[in-house]
Amino acid sequence: xxxxxxxxxxxxxxxxxxxxxxxxxxxxxxxxxxxxxxxxxxxxxxxxxxxxxxxxxxxxxxxxxxxxxxxxxxxxxxxxxxxxxxxxxxxxxxxxxxxxxxxxxxxxxxxxxxxxxxxxxxxxxxxxxxxxxxxxxxxxxxxxxxxxxxxxxxxxxxxxxxxxxxxxxxxxxxxxxxxxxxxxxxxxxxxxxxxxxxxxxxxxxxxxxxxxxxxxxxxxxxxxxxxxxxxxxxxxxxxxxxxxxxxxxxxxxxxxxxxxxxxxxxxxxxxxxxxxxxxxxxxxxxxxxxxxxxxxxxxxxxxxxxxxxxxxxxxxxxxxxxxxxxxxxxxxxxxxxxxxxxxxxxxxxxxxxxxxxxxxxxxxxxxxxxxxxxxxxxxxxxxxxxxxxxxxxxxxxxxxxxxxxxxxxxxxxxxxxxxxxxxxxxxxxxxxxxxxxxxxxxxxxxxxxxxxxxxxxxxxxxxxxxxxxxxxxxxxxxxxxxxxxxxxxxxxxxxxxxxxxxxxxxxxxxxxxxxxxxxxxxxxxxxxxxxxxxxxxxxxxxxxx
Ligand code: GLN
Numbered sequence: 344x345x346x347x348x349x350x351x352x353x354x355x356x357x358x359x360x361x362x363x364x365x366x367x368x369x370x371x372x373x374x375x376x377x378x379x380x381x382x383x384x385x386x387x388x389x390x391x392x393x394x395x396x397x398x399x400x401x402x403x404x405x406x407x408x409x410x411x412x413x414x415x416x417x418x419x420x421x422x423x424x425x426x427x428x429x430x431x432x433x434x435x436x437x438x439x440x441x442x443x444x445x446x447x448x449x450x451x452x453x454x455x456x457x458x459x460x461x462x463x464x465x466x467x468x469x470x471x472x473x474x475x476x477x478x479x480x481x482x483x484x485x486x487x488x489x490x491x492x493x494x495x496x497x498x499x500x501x502x503x504x505x506x507x508x509x510x511x512x513x514x515x516x517x518x519x520x521x522x523x524x525x526x527x528x529x530x531x532x533x534x535x536x537x538x539x540x541x542x543x544x545x546x547x548x549x550x551x552x553x554x555x556x557x558x559x560x561x562x563x564x565x566x567x568x569x570x571x572x573x574x575x576x577x578x579x580x581x582x583x584x585x586x587x588x589x590x591x592x593x594x595x596x597x598x599x600x601x602x603x604x605x606x607x608x609x610x611x612x613x614x615x616x617x618x619x620x621x622x623x624x625x626x627x628x629x630x631x632x633x634x635x636x637x638x639x640x641x642x643x644x645x646x647x648x649x650x651x652x653x654x655x656x657x658x659x660x661x662x663x664x665x666x667x668x669x670x671x672x673x674x675x676x677x678x679x680x681x682x683x684x685x686x687x688x689x690x691x692x693x694x695x696x697x698x699x700x701x702x703x704x705x706x707x708x709x710x711x712x713x714x715x716x717x718x719x720x721x722x723x724x725x726x727x728x729x730x731x732x733x734x735x736x737x738x739x740x741x742x743x744x745x746x747x748x749x750x751x752x753x754x755x756x757x758x759x760x761x762x763x764x765x766x767x768x769x770x771x772x773x774x775x776x777x778x779x780x781x782x783x784x785x786x787x788x789x790x791x792x793x794x795x796x797x798x799x800x801x802x803x804x805x806x807x808x809x810x811x812x813x814x815x816x817x818x819x820x821x822x823x824x825x826x827x828x829x830x831x832x833x834x835x836x837x838x839x840x841x842x843x844x845x846x847x848x849x850x851x852x853x854x855x856x857x858x859x860x861x862x863x864x865x866x867x868x869x870x871x872x873x874x875x876x877x878x879x880x881x882x883x884x885x886x887x888x
Contacts, residue, residue, distance in 0.1 A: 344476040349609050350514045351483045352502045354550075356490045356539025357521040361556050364417030366519050366583065367485045368424035369592040373602040375425060376593070376617035379480040383421040384433040385414065386468065387487035388494035392438040396781045403649030407813045407863055408433075411787025416652045417485060423656060423866050424593065432475035437494055440467045460497050468501035469508075490518075490542050499546040506548075515608050518543060518550040519583070522557040522565075531557060533569050540573040551608055552579040554601070560584065579604050590625045590867050625663060625867050632668040636881045639691040641711040643704040645673035654697050654725070657865035661874030667882055679707030684714040693721040693853075693881035696728030698813070698860060702751045709735045721853035721880035723873065726814055729856030730759045733818045733826065733846060740829035750816045762817045766839055774815070784815045789837065791844040791859070797834035799845045799855060802876040808835075810844075810859035817858065818843045853880035 351370070355363040364385070371381045387394075394402045395413035406419040414434035421429055444463050447453060453463065472484055486502065488495045506514035520536040536555065543550060553575055555561060561582045570577040581599045586592060596602070597617055606613045638658060644650035655671065662669035672691055679687060688694060694715040696708045708728065712735040715722035724732040730748055737746035737758050747755035764773045765785055774783055793799050793806045800806055820843060823833050835845025835857070848854040855873065865871035 344473060345478050348476055348479050348513070349481050350472070350505060350509065351481060351517060351605065352506070352514070353483060353485045353517045353519065354490055354499070354543065354548075355486075355488070355519045356543070357535040359489050361519050361521055362583075363485055363519045364415075364420045365424075365589055365592055366517075366554055366596070367417070367483050368420035369596050370517075370601060370605070371421065371425040371427075371481075371483055372593045372622070373597045373617050373619070374481055374605070376597070376619050376621075377602060377606070377613070380478065381425055381481045381483065382427060382433070382476065382479045383418075383425060383429065383483045383485070384472070385417050385421075385435075385485050385487060386471070386498050387415055387434075387436045388492060388498055389436055389487070390438045390441070390494065391436055392442055392781060393434075393436060395784075399644045399650035400647055403647065404652045404654075405813070406653065407786060407811050407860065409788040409809075409811060413782065413786065413813070415487065416649065417487075419653045419656075419863065422864075423653075426866055426869065430475065432471075435468070435471045437497070440464060440471070440497075443467050461500060464497045465501040465504060468498055469505055472501065472505055490539050490546075496546070499543070499548060503547045512610065515552070515605065516543075516548055516550045517552045517554060517605075519554045519556065522555050522561060524558045531559065531561060531565055533565060533572070536569060537572045540575075544574075549574060551575065552581060552601075552604060554581050554583045554596075556583045556585075558585055576604075579608075588626065588629050590622060590629065593622050594619050594626065621868050628663050628666055629659075629668075632662070633666045634882070634885075635668045635670055636662070636693070636878065636885050637670045637672055637691045638693045638695060638878070638881055639672045639674050639688055639711070640695045640697060641674045641676045641679065641708055642697045643676055643699050643701075645675045648673070651697060653860070653862040653865070654695070656867075657862035657871055657874045658695075658878070660865045660867050660870035661876075661878035663867060664870040664875040665878050665882055667878060669878060669881075674711070676704035676707035676711065679710040680704070684710050688714050688718075688720070691720070692885035693723070693877060695723045695877075696725070696731060697862075698726035698728065700727065700750070705731065705751065709738070713739055716848065716851065716854060719852050719884075721877060721884055722851075722855070723877045724856035725862065726812075726858060726860060729846060729858050730816065730818060732854075732856040733822075733831065733843075734758055736826060736829050736831045736848075737822065740831075741825050748816055758819060758822055759816050760819050761815060762842070765842060766837065785812050785817075787811060789859075791835045792838055793845065794832070794834040797832070797845075798847050798849070798853070799834050802855075802872050804872070810857070810861060811863045812859045814858065818846070852884070853877065 353367045393413045404416045412431040418429045522531040566580040658669045708731045745756045746758045748759035788809045833843045844858045846856040861871045861873045
């Protein structure tokens, strides 16, 4: 680590869901716009080792990095806003910290010592914060949860100590809070923020900046009051007003002076304004689209859109690339099990079936895929959606009614089955039926080779790609010929030819299924080619309906 690397710690107070992740990601992008090299990390106080085994209803989407970490969805924001790939070393939970401490204890590394939260757990957290850093100018560390959570305390103690060790000239604390608006009084309330800062001070942390979420403009006298009571410079009380699009946040924060004040804190001179043209261009397209296109997402977690965060964003990016607004019609796949598909799907120009696990709603997904195939509606199947697309063709075109996945029905015709071994970086990964569920899927980036002349090859413009994976089951290659006769081609495979990665139906305007998660790599300023092409196909279809 260079001794010029500076650390910004971001905490949240008052309530959860304040958009701390977005705030951190936006700060990273405005610091980048000033020419700095930035890296972002997330520290989550919950006890799971990683979010991989949590229900999306509990936690939202599980984001996967190239190196195969299953992480919090905030890492998706970080990558989308900064373009900097996150690694395993950028995401940690209490569970993982304790696991490390206990492993060391068993190994005898602390021989003779009584193992305690301070210093053993806090030291492990400090080691994580300071590890794997090269020449970055800024490391932004977001602490999950809300100030006052019991699980969060060791993390606050650890960041206090890091700031103490490095000195205030290399560390900064930003606290994200909420100023509730009380309509009957016509006032913004500052008291919860004051209490939250008091609580932080109890832990020995004096925030240097407050980022105050607010529905309305914060009057200067309120800023002054907050500054005085919270012991913060008035110009460091930054308003974070609600905005129309998340991609406006970097512009809005910079406008409020956030980057200038961060630089000032570290004694960095800011002579010019940051170059935010990239974000301005994106906002221009978002606010002045040439048209609107409706796309159905047929999934299981449609009640909680956080579960499909990256997907939602990737569709928006596909829209930005085509100068169109993408309107997503979220359809709970269970509805397709007892309602007519045309009643739910005839008003959309494309259908997407995302990743998933378990039986609920699965047959509804198959109904949606059949509709897309038969009505020539552009279709994109992702992971489980691709597996279901293959099952649909096997059931309804080949005629094997019992074709299914062994994930749900062990006695089926096993078109999709458990992967027991696969190649990874020259070696072999092996899994058994009775192994652990946590962290054991085929995770992270794997290469895929695309067949020439396929739609996928045109979409990507190359035959060699790398995409991120998160799955335990896989389409069985032995059905390739049967699928081919039924009009479905396997056009993307792992380099050893053993694992199908992409399927398509050539006799269809746009029908692609992918075993990987392209949504995880899409960025607003670098939209994923599959989403760009999928939305383009949807726009063409919309001109026909
Ligand atoms: N449940 C399927 C599997 O494990 C698909 C997973 C997914 O969609 N991410 O293979």
